[in-house]
Amino acid sequence: MVFNRIAVLAVSKPLVFKAEQSMASELPTDRTSYRRASTRKGDIVFVVNPKGANGRTGKEWKKLVPYLRSRLDGVYNICESFTSGPSHAIDITREAIREGADGVIAVGGDGTLHEVVNGFFWGGKPVAAEDQEATHTTALGLIPLGTGSDFARTFGWKNDPHDAIERIVKGQKSRIDVGVINGESGEPHYFINVADIHLSAKAGYYASQYKRFGNLCYVIGALRGFVGHKNQDLRIKVNGGEWEIFPQVTALCIGNAKFFGGGMKITPNADPCSGDFEVVILQDFKWYDFILKLHKLYQGTHLAEKNVHSRSVKTIEVEEITGGGSIYVQSDGEHLGFLPRKFCVLPAAIEMLC
Ligand SMILES: Nc1ncnc2c1ncn2[C@@H]1O[C@H](COP(=O)(O)OP(=O)(O)OP(=O)(O)O)[C@@H](O)[C@H]1O
Structure with missing residues (x-):
C-alpha cells in the first residue's frame, strides 16, 4: 500500500x-x-x-x-x-x-x-x-x-x-471489543458501534446523502428507505450452531454498543466491554409501527414488543433465503454492501481512552 x-x-x-x-x-x-x-x-x-x-x-x-x-x-x-x-x-x-x-x-x-x-x-x-x-x-x-x-x-x-x-x-484506558465482518471475499472489515441489516441499513445509506440537514437526515433516510421496502425471510447461524429461519425480518442489528441512527437505543443491552454482541431482530414491522413505536426505539424499551427478538452472541452469520444480494448491510452508519455476511466479536481488541 x-x-x-x-x-x-x-x-x-x-x-x-x-x-x-x-x-x-x-x-x-x-x-x-x-x-x-x-x-x-x-x-x-x-x-x-x-x-x-x-x-x-x-x-x-x-x-x-x-x-x-x-x-x-x-x-x-x-x-x-x-x-x-x-x-x-x-x-x-x-x-x-x-x-x-x-x-x-x-x-x-x-x-x-x-x-x-x-x-x-x-x-x-x-x-x-x-x-x-x-x-x-x-x-x-x-x-x-x-x-x-x-x-x-x-x-x-x-x-x-x-x-x-x-x-x-x-x-484512563479500557480495553474494548471490536466487531469483525467477513463477506464472501475480500479483506475483513471492522466496526465498533452497531452493524445492521436491511431496512435500517438502507435508511442509513440514504441518510448519508442528506447529512447537510443534520439529524433530520435520519428521518429523510428512513422515509426513502421505506420506498419499495419488503420484509424478508433471513437465515441466521449463531455461535456456529444450527441455521435458524427468521421470517419477515424488517431489520437485524448487531450491537457492540447501544445507539444508532442519531440516538436510537437499538441494542440497549450491548456493552463494548462485555465480549459479546447484542443482536436485536425486528420482524414484520409495518410503516405505521415505526410511528407508533418510535419512542420505544429511542428509549430502548422496544425489546418488550412481541415481534422484537434479542439475544447475546459472539458470532452470527446472516443470509438471505431467496433473492439476489439486495439486502443492505451497514456498519457504524457506513454502507458496506449486501448479504451474506458473518459477524464476530474480537474481545478487548483495542485499548480506548475513556
Ligand atoms: N476530506 C473529506 N472530504 C469528504 N469526505 C470525507 C473527508 N474525510 C472523511 N470523509 C468521509 O466523511 C464521512 C462522514 O464523516 P463523519 O462520520 O466524521 O461525519 P458525520 O457523517 O457527519 O457524523 P456521524 O457519522 O456521526 O453521523 C466518512 O465516511 C468519511 O469517509
Missing part, C-alpha cells in the same frame, strides 16, 4: 505547532499521512475529518486547538492530520501506529471513528509498531464532532469536545 504524506504538527519545542495555520480553507491536494514527531515525549495523532457534520467538525476543531494545546502541551507531542477523503483516516491511523504513536484520536463522527478503528488492523491482524522494542500500544480516542456521534452516547459522553480533551489528559 502506498502512503502519501501530510503535514506533521507538533507542539513540542523545537517543533512548531502549526495547527491553526494549517487549517486552510483548501484541503491539501496531496493525500498524505502522519509522520512521527522527532522528540520522544509521546505522540498523540488527531485524525480530523474537516468535512464531518457538514463542515462543522473542521470549524469546531479550529476553535479547539488553542485549548488542546493548553491542556496537552508538555505532556504529548500533538500531531494533527486532516483527512482528504473517504478511507484516508485508515491510512493515517495505520501509519501512526507503525510509527509508535501513543494515541490516535478520531475527530469527527462515527464514520471517522469507524475508519480509524479499521486502521488498527491490516490483513486480518492488529497493526503493530515497527520499533520492536516499543513497550506501549497505541490507544484509540474520540472527540465526537459528527452528525449522529452515536458511539459516544453509550458511554454517556456529552457532545462537548472539552470533555473529550479532559479524557485524553486523564489518560
Whole structure:
C-alpha cells in the first residue's frame, strides 16, 4: 500500500505547532499521512475529518486547538492530520501506529471513528509498531464532532469536545471489543458501534446523502428507505450452531454498543466491554409501527414488543433465503454492501481512552 504524506504538527519545542495555520480553507491536494514527531515525549495523532457534520467538525476543531494545546502541551507531542477523503483516516491511523504513536484520536463522527478503528488492523491482524522494542500500544480516542456521534452516547459522553480533551489528559484506558465482518471475499472489515441489516441499513445509506440537514437526515433516510421496502425471510447461524429461519425480518442489528441512527437505543443491552454482541431482530414491522413505536426505539424499551427478538452472541452469520444480494448491510452508519455476511466479536481488541 502506498502512503502519501501530510503535514506533521507538533507542539513540542523545537517543533512548531502549526495547527491553526494549517487549517486552510483548501484541503491539501496531496493525500498524505502522519509522520512521527522527532522528540520522544509521546505522540498523540488527531485524525480530523474537516468535512464531518457538514463542515462543522473542521470549524469546531479550529476553535479547539488553542485549548488542546493548553491542556496537552508538555505532556504529548500533538500531531494533527486532516483527512482528504473517504478511507484516508485508515491510512493515517495505520501509519501512526507503525510509527509508535501513543494515541490516535478520531475527530469527527462515527464514520471517522469507524475508519480509524479499521486502521488498527491490516490483513486480518492488529497493526503493530515497527520499533520492536516499543513497550506501549497505541490507544484509540474520540472527540465526537459528527452528525449522529452515536458511539459516544453509550458511554454517556456529552457532545462537548472539552470533555473529550479532559479524557485524553486523564489518560484512563479500557480495553474494548471490536466487531469483525467477513463477506464472501475480500479483506475483513471492522466496526465498533452497531452493524445492521436491511431496512435500517438502507435508511442509513440514504441518510448519508442528506447529512447537510443534520439529524433530520435520519428521518429523510428512513422515509426513502421505506420506498419499495419488503420484509424478508433471513437465515441466521449463531455461535456456529444450527441455521435458524427468521421470517419477515424488517431489520437485524448487531450491537457492540447501544445507539444508532442519531440516538436510537437499538441494542440497549450491548456493552463494548462485555465480549459479546447484542443482536436485536425486528420482524414484520409495518410503516405505521415505526410511528407508533418510535419512542420505544429511542428509549430502548422496544425489546418488550412481541415481534422484537434479542439475544447475546459472539458470532452470527446472516443470509438471505431467496433473492439476489439486495439486502443492505451497514456498519457504524457506513454502507458496506449486501448479504451474506458473518459477524464476530474480537474481545478487548483495542485499548480506548475513556
Ligand atoms: N476530506 C473529506 N472530504 C469528504 N469526505 C470525507 C473527508 N474525510 C472523511 N470523509 C468521509 O466523511 C464521512 C462522514 O464523516 P463523519 O462520520 O466524521 O461525519 P458525520 O457523517 O457527519 O457524523 P456521524 O457519522 O456521526 O453521523 C466518512 O465516511 C468519511 O469517509
